[in-house]
Amino acid sequence: MTTVQETAAVRYGMWVLCPAVGAAAVWGLKLAAAWVAGLSWFPFQGVFELVTEIPEPWASIGAPVVGAGLGFVFALIWAADMLSVEVSHERVALKKDDKRFEFDRGEVESAFTEGKQLVLLGPNGAELARESSDLSARKLEQAFTGQGYRWREVDPFADDFRLWVEHTPELPPDVNGLLAARKKAITRYEHEEAAELAREIRKRGVYVKDTKKRQYYRCEP
Structure with missing residues (x-):
């Protein structure tokens, strides 16, 4: 048996790297907050002003903790997508x-x-x-x-895919409904939801792929 997966460095290293990067990023934000808050043209002034109002030592303690937490969440999402x-x-x-x-x-x-x-x-x-x-x-x-x-080097059925539009006549209503829900998931960058919907659509004999956020489909031979 042959197994193909991400390297051990990626699979295990991300649990250290992502929290570390997150902690460093939020710490950097904390250090730059006072300077950025003084730039009237910079967007999201309220966020930076709020950061400068956090008293010490809570600001110094909280920044890396929050950043590490965000990094850990990113690692969880990354792991789920492997x-x-x-x-x-x-x-x-x-x-x-x-x-x-x-x-x-x-x-x-x-x-x-x-x-x-x-x-x-x-x-x-x-x-x-x-x-x-x-x-x-x-x-x-x-x-x-x-x-x-x-x-295969290419998909032998590539020419059979058609651009999906809402209420496509040749597709059953339930498939059109799933494709509409999947379109929303793609727009919201909900990748796992989009993948799960694609699996549900496949069970109904319709195969879907994406090109630049547009859905293309072909029906079961």
């Missing part, structure tokens, strides 16, 4: 956050990357999975071909 891929002769497993998706060998016809997304296709052209990650496309290709799976 994808781990296990490829063996028997099956392919994708793990993200607390979710695990498994596909038997016979279900997977081929795999490819499109931008930062890993896509798995079934023998009938069905899209089994489309998951975002920062994993190396070269390492993913090596993992799949090393276990005997077919790797």
Whole structure:
């Protein structure tokens, strides 16, 4: 079995780096607050004036604590978005956050990357999975071909995708509703919500991908 995931330095280092960067950033904000508050043209003056009004030693103690907390939250979001891929002769497993998706060998016809997304296709052209990650496309290709799976350079169904607009006539009302909800999630940068909605849409035989915040879809072959 071959496993492709972020390096140990990234997986473990982010829990130290993110809080440290957050603490340093908020500490820097605290140091610059008095100077910025004196610049009448600078936006968000109220925020900087509020910072200067916090008494010592609470300002000096609170700044790094708050910054570290914000950094820790960022690390949690980052960890939840990491994808781990296990490829063996028997099956392919994708793990993200607390979710695990498994596909038997016979279900997977081929795999490819499109931008930062890993896509798995079934023998009938069905899209089994489309998951975002920062994993190396070269390492993913090596993992799949090393276990005997077919790797594609491009999506063979790329020309079948169409731009989605509200109330698309050929789509059922429930799919149009899910796509409308997903559009809102994309606009709000709610990436996991958008990914979960895409999985729900896939269960209904419709496959969706994004280009510049626009949704494109194709229907099950």
